[in-house]
Amino acid sequence: MSIVAGCDVGSLTSKAVIMKNRKIIGSHIIKSKPRPGESANTVLEGALLSAGVAKEEIQYCIGTGYGREKIEFVDEVVSEIRCHGKGARWMLPTAEIVIDIGGQDCKTMKLDKDGNVSRFSANDKCASGTGRFLEVMARVLNVDIEELGRLSAKARDPITLASTCTVWAQADVIKYLNSGVPIEDIGAGINSAMASRVAILVNTIKPEGDIFMTGGVAKNIGVVETLEKLVGRRIKKTRRADPQMAGAIGAALLSLEKINGSEKPESMNTDFTSQPSVQERSS
């Protein structure tokens, strides 16, 4: 009976998951507070409450995300990349490619047989192609992110945003709004612009197999569908858990491995070719 926790403190939201024997028994998500430490405490409390367990019962806790270094109660911190990979594989066992669009970055990963990340590419230099882009645009259109996603399906004549830069695109969107272009057509253009930016990153890791999307933008149907067209493969959905929780789930799974030892014993001379860990960063 091992009870573990994972805590993912992101720039926009903080998530915590409590797991017992690889099953989620409690979880919580909040909007991040100015201080990552505070976010972590609050979100863990919420998760403990929903699981009905006391903090003392947690045998191991791993922290991840942008604010991971500021979490007081963790036993260990692990990169978001690793946690998202683990979490995604648990949520969708056939996932080979993971796209995680965060509040201020975008990461794409390729997973090996064991759910470890073999390649990744990320953008955290430019707001375009990150959750922030959609956030800025949703504010201009005065809709929420999910609503923005649904606009694509209603569009008749989507606009094309000429600029990649969030600042210039925002100015263009305001111009379209002022000249009376329907909000659906503008929203569809925004979702397409976002998807094409993410597709560039996905294509750098040469996608194969099933694609799984984590992070809040996975809930924007307009971006997801355009991205499917641009990458030429389906983005698989799962009901096992909220895709936004993938990082925290991965952290909890790694906690479990820590106290149980790796579930699969490390076999020597495995038959699959172990790919060298290629780390790519592009902005």
Place this chain on the structure above:
Amino acid sequence: MIVAGCDIGSLTAKAVIMENGNILADAVMRAKTRPSESAVEVMQMALEKAKLTMDDIKYVVGTGYGREQIPFVDQVESEISCHAKGAWQIMPSVRMIIDIGGQDAKATRLDDNGNVARYIYNDKCASGTGRFLEVMAEALEVPLEKLGELAATSTEKLSISNQCVIFAETEVVSLVNEGKEIADILNALHHSLAKRVSSLARSIDVRTDVVMTGGVAKNVGVFNALSEALGLPLKALSGVDPQLMGALGAAYYAAEKVGEMKDAGIELRGHNT
């Protein structure tokens, strides 16, 4: 012979009226939504100052982002050419012009005859353009024209790690929340902009003398930071507002054209308003 240059930028519109190489009047105003409106209005402002009418102007050259929409021009020239022409006329030792505009930045290298040898520009990313400072000035609630003098009082060296305007704005807000001084933040922003623009200039080889044109050149903080980033002192264009350089260059083009036409025996009539 009286001629004019009209520069319709994304943020401001400028006009210069010139007679035999002397500036009779100039005008600068915030650009309107329609470039054509800006052009008519800024030209009218300059004409009133010079106590002239459109009929007195023999030839007008237009330039800038909105140049194709100016209703009264006889000829259009690129901003690159106009800034080069203006700077060269004022300072023949100039070999490089750095122009930071409202939504772009350009570096232009001249040869020994004042012709454009190479140029490079960025209009894809708002970082490294005038918009960067505009967004930050708004976030810090400081008027754009006060940025330079405020930054001059900086005492603590800070640095802005994000290049992206959107991310840098968030960084600025957290620096304010940490209790950092506005002057220190501004100074860091000027250095950040200068670093970005200097790498643009370096990519086409920097040659002296280097001058700065465009509205941002009036910000002494950016001017000094850019000198530092390039590792050489920028020369100040004396006697002329650097923001007028495009319009001035356009007016010089107009004067040249009038001279050529005169030589060819073509008679020029005035403009009808």
